[in-house]
Amino acid sequence: MPEGDEEVVGRSDASAPTAFVELFWRHGDAVHAYLVRRTGRQDADDLLSEVWLRAFKGRANYDPRWPDARPWLYGIARHVLLAHWRRSGRPLVPLAEPVALDCWDEVDSRLDATGERARLQRVLATLSTDDREVLLLVTWEQLTPSEVAVALGIPQGTARSRLHRALSVFRREFEDESFVPVRCHPKEA
Amino acid sequence: MNAIELLEQIGVVEPADPEVLDRTAEAVLAVAATEARHGEKATSENGAELFSMRRGVELVRASNSASNKRLRGNRSRGYWLTRVAAVVIVAGAAGGVSTLVQPGSPGGPSPAAAAVLRHLADVAAAQPTPSAPGPGQYLYVDSENAYTDSAFDQPPNGKGSYTVLLPQHRQIWIRPDGSGRLFETFGQPIFLSAQDHADWVAAGSPTISNSPSDDTFGPGGLSARNLSNLPTDPSALAALIASRKIEGGPPGSAEDFTQIGDLLRETDASPALRSALYQVAAGLPGVVDLGAVLDHSGRSGIGLAEVSHGEQFELIFDPQTSALIGEQDTVVGPGVQEPVGTVVGWATYIQSTVVDSTTSTGPGGSAVPLSPSATLAR
Numbered sequence A: 001m002p003e004g005d006e007e008v009v010g011r012s013d014a015s016a017p018t019a020f021v022e023l024f025w026r027h028g029d030a031v032h033a034y035l036v037r038r039t040g041r042q043d044a045d046d047l048l049s050e051v052w053l054r055a056f057k058g059r060a061n062y063d064p065r066w067p068d069a070r071p072w073l074y075g076i077a078r079h080v081l082l083a084h085w086r087r088s089g090r091p092l093v094p095l096a097e098p099v100a101l102d103c104w105d106e107v108d109s110r111l112d113a114t115g116e117r118a119r120l121q122r123v124l125a126t127l128s129t130d131d132r133e134v135l136l137l138v139t140w141e142q143l144t145p146s147e148v149a150v151a152l153g154i155p156q157g158t159a160r161s162r163l164h165r166a167l168s169v170f171r172r173e174f175e176d177e178s179f180v181p182v183r184c185h186p187k188e189a
Numbered sequence B: 001m002n003a004i005e006l007l008e009q010i011g012v013v014e015p016a017d018p019e020v021l022d023r024t025a026e027a028v029l030a031v032a033a034t035e036a037r038h039g040e041k042a043t044s045e046n047g048a049e050l051f052s053m054r055r056g057v058e059l060v061r062a063s064n065s066a067s068n069k070r071l072r073g074n075r076s077r078g079y080w081l082t083r084v085a086a087v088v089i090v091a092g093a094a095g096g097v098s099t100l101v102q103p104g105s106p107g108g109p110s111p112a113a114a115a116v117l118r119h120l121a122d123v124a125a126a127q128p129t130p131s132a133p134g135p136g137q138y139l140y141v142d143s144e145n146a147y148t149d150s151a152f153d154q155p156p157n158g159k160g161s162y163t164v165l166l167p168q169h170r171q172i173w174i175r176p177d178g179s180g181r182l183f184e185t186f187g188q189p190i191f192l193s194a195q196d197h198a199d200w201v202a203a204g205s206p207t208i209s210n211s212p213s214d215d216t217f218g219p220g221g222l223s224a225r226n227l228s229n230l231p232t233d234p235s236a237l238a239a240l241i242a243s244r245k246i247e248g249g250p251p252g253s254a255e256d257f258t259q260i261g262d263l264l265r266e267t268d269a270s271p272a273l274r275s276a277l278y279q280v281a282a283g284l285p286g287v288v289d290l291g292a293v294l295d296h297s298g299r300s301g302i303g304l305a306e307v308s309h310g311e312q313f314e315l316i317f318d319p320q321t322s323a324l325i326g327e328q329d330t331v332v333g334p335g336v337q338e339p340v341g342t343v344v345g346w347a348t349y350i351q352s353t354v355v356d357s358t359t360s361t362g363p364g365g366s367a368v369p370l371s372p373s374a375t376l377a378r
Helices: A005-011 A017-039 A041-057 A070-087 A104-112 A117-125 A129-139 A145-152 A156-173 B003-010 B018-038 B047-075 B111-125 B194-202 B234-242 B253-264 B271-282
Strands: B080-084 B138-152 B162-174 B180-186 B213-217 B287-294 B300-308 B311-317 B324-331 B343-355
Touching (some): A017 A041, A017 A070, A041 B018, A070 A145, A117 A156, A117 B003, A129 A156, A129 B003, A156 B138, B111 B287, B111 B300, B162 B343, B234 B253, B234 B271, B253 B300, B253 B311, B253 B324, B300 B324
Antiparallel strands (some): B080 B138, B138 B162, B138 B343, B162 B180, B180 B213, B300 B311, B311 B324
């Protein structure tokens, strides 16, 4: 049985903070990929250390019930991305609502490469920013809805209803297609 | 390839440059080492220490790639339970469209629904304005609701796919800054059909997790909305909602209706704001009047709904106060795996009040102590 992430974070308390770097070797790649998908490789390379330093500084907030640190790390990465977009002059939503800013530019350019751009872009464009964020965490980061709830700091029911809405749109637009495979941990079975 | 697979494919990226990873690891190590030096186990600050840690990093990394593989291997095995609502895409479009209600004409609002909503707006405007949460206070909302969860065996289109409704009792305490507490307990899963139950048995009757959760949140942890800045003039509010500046989303009146629901659900919307929201809804094409309905707990109310993606999303209002007392989602068209008429979600709002602490349920209410296992989630 490999050591769970919560044990690694636990070991990295005041007595042995350098143990935290093991968490980086476990999930550094995944966090980097999260950033690349949303903001491109160059920005991802620059932002990666900011995410991890914030994670290190905030490790006391880690919930020991989480055996997998990725949802927590993606939540931190999202905050770093939002701050980055704010700095680079992206428009902010006027109300004090913690809504995700759009990752549309990068998603757009990734769609270009597939030749299926028009089709998928049309469907993604009908989703709200929040619904799309949940869908991308499930399809790209392979999170379960309960992990999405941790990453976004929203209730499980909200995560599920957002995913429900997003997948409903896909169901509607791709009725000739067969299935939506969404994965989750075997432990939830 | 279906759309989700296509989306997954787009998400595949080249791994990070090892140099970038090394640089980041060094940055984390440097900060951690600084903290270690200032901690109880103060050690020397010379370069040799950093050098040895650097070597340590490489060793950890080498041993860890193997354990990573093991972890990933585990993830891809066994029975996969999705926490996804009942939206499994069914091969082939279903036949005739059957709806429970006649949607309003696309060009304008349904006259009946508009009249009901204008009446509700008048009722709302006549309600006394309750005090908003003061500094340190919380909005407390108590509700019962149920969501659908689907599970399927691997491969996904194999046998063993089933859907359940998971009822929950939800108590939320929330401050305007998003801090607060969320306490949820779950009931027994409800199978949506005998076939669902049979498929669950065929899958080996796996446990469907429903252990309670109790979390407290720091600022920003819960989705809070500051509604005090919203206009209560219906035209201005309609324009703001349609511009998607309150909440992001696609264009269209169905989304407008959804966002109106979002502004009513677990919020402290004032009577004036609710009145304005109902007037905005009265101008939306596609909103239908369901007349007198019962919510899931049997309370009578006025049902108004919007139909999209084969489901009817219904909001239920108290005729006396115009408050939102319940919701119900019903299958009305093809494309959803459940038959037309199946209720695939509901909510009943039991109480909404301002309280002084995250264990209080208001005057006369019994306290809800934090569970021993409660943690600070964020």
